[in-house]
Amino acid sequence: MKGDNMRKLIKVFFVIGIILLLLAIFYAYSHQLCQNPTQLKQFIHHFGWYAPVIFIMIQIIQPILPIIPGGMSDVVGVVVFGKIIGVIYASAGLIIGEVILFILVRHYGRSFVLSILSEKSLPRLDKLIQLGNKHTIWMLIIVFLMPFGPDDLACLAAGFTNISFKNYLRTIILFKPLSVAIHCYLLLDVFKMVKIN
DSSP: OOHHHHHHHHHHHHHHHHHHHHHHHHHHHHTTTTTOHHHHHHHHHTTTTHHHHHHHHHHHHTTTSOOSGGGHHHHHHHHHHOHHHHHHHHHHHHHHHHHHHHHHHHHHTHHHHHHHSOGGGHHHHHHHHHHHHHHHHHHHHHHHHSTTOOHHHHHHHHTTSSOOHHHHHHHHHHHHHHHHHHHHHHHHHHHHHHHHO
């Protein structure tokens, strides 16, 4: 697929994703799902066994098309499915998504990156690539363990380094769940503090 066609296709998917997200937000607020975690749980659990499947699919898409900002979907997973199962579901989806991201970078290179990143993000990506060329695994671990670190950007950068797929996969399987747990629990604590105040 040529770079221009890829950009157009990704833009179409991104616009569709934004529209669906806005509709979901409107529905959630109109039915007071955001204000009441219990109602949110009940609503999502109405989908039965489809609920975790849908959630994991959303998580898979997130690294490639980050429609929901700041790991908020991870937090929803923890609120709805519980602190342990929620982290497992969130991590499973993100790991699959970041594997796909790595493969796409290896296959399409810079043209793929230019189709999903803004110009402002490119200098940060290049810095991570330079760091990753020397210590790819440590670069990934450090970014994953940073609260709200640029995980997806680090995975993009890893695709440009000489890390093997096996080492990349091992690293994200070991450290991605920790990354998800850290920022989920921090965000939940922040929400509790805001609610108390």
